[in-house]
Amino acid sequence: MNSEPGHAAASDEEVGSTSLQSYLIGLGLAILLTLASFGAAVMHVVWAPSLPVLLAALAIAQMGVHLVFFLHVSSAPDSTNTVLALAFGIFIVGLIVFGSMLIMANLNANMMPMDQLIQMQR
Amino acid sequence: MNASAAAAAPGASGREDIPISERGPASIRTVVSFGFWLFLVSDIIIFSALFAAYAVLSLQTAGGPSGAQLFDLRHVFAETSCLLISSFTCGLCMLAVARRRRTMTYQWATVTFLLGLSFIALELSEFARMIASGATPARSAFLSAFFTLVGTHGIHVTVGLCWLIVMMAQVATLGFRPMVARRMLCFSLFWHALDLVWIGVFTIVYLGARL
DSSP states (O other): OTHHHHHHHHHHHHHHHSOHHHHHHHHHHHHHHHHHHHHHHHSTTSOGGGHHHHHHHHHHHHHHHIIIIISOOOSSGGGHHHHHHHHHHHHHHHHHHHHHHHHHHHHHHHSOOHHHHHHHHO | OHHHHHHHSSOHHHHHHSOGGGSOSOOHHHHHHHHHHHHHHHHHHHHHHHHHHHHHHTTOOTTSOOHHHHOOHHHHHHHHHHHHHHHHHHHHHHHHHHTTOHHHHHHHHHHHHHHHHHHHHHHHHHHHHHHHTTOOTTTOHHHHHHHHHHHHHHHHHHHHHHHHHHHHHHHHHHOSOHHHHHHHHHHHHHHHHHHHHHHHHIIIIIIGGGO
């Protein structure tokens, strides 16, 4: 009970420490990365086959910037659980996205061509 | 237990010396933001299913218009800027809440709201233009997946705008009590997470259509 006011004060200081500087750095980096990905897609300065990899790298970098500077995910002990939940979320997202694409591509490749399928149904 | 809590109170550095099992419960703020974080992760998993559907169906245009013909990147860039800057002003609003500055809170919340509203307006005008040109959700599997994915994101932003209005009403009536500050924290997490999802949308849907 005695520790309640102390707790409140500590959490207030925590709030104050997420500074304007962090948001400004985050905004700057995010603007740079957004311009880079739009620029890479519109102007044909990058070798075309490497473009998907570049766009993916820029998107992942920007998500990282948002997580660190806007969502304040850090290595601090308070956010250990947050990081674990995030890692689990990324794992599930990877399973769903790449699993679906793999399975559907496989089914698509093994499917009988449509004209043969229609002939069989006659 | 009380003794360890009292020992932990003087400085944050003292807290590090106590084993994690003996530190006592985390602050309410930490617990609330963790619970909301779990919701956000599950929300992102919903989006991942929609992204997977889009990735599988994006080439199945059934003779209809393809993404490269439909999307106007200048329009998308304007939407992206609105959402990114609104994410930043939402952060400034949170700083104002942390410092208990009422005018600054309203000011940055208004800017955030207007930017979010212009994002929705831009998105609706894009949808209206597409539907007027015959590219309705029923036209092809690609367009069904597109409208589901981008529409779900748009609904989230709309819900976020309603939530922001409710939060400003709470600041006006209840003031900056800890409960309201925690709800504002959850709102800001939600808003930043929507921007995070939008990075995936503009990269995979709009820029990916030009590959």
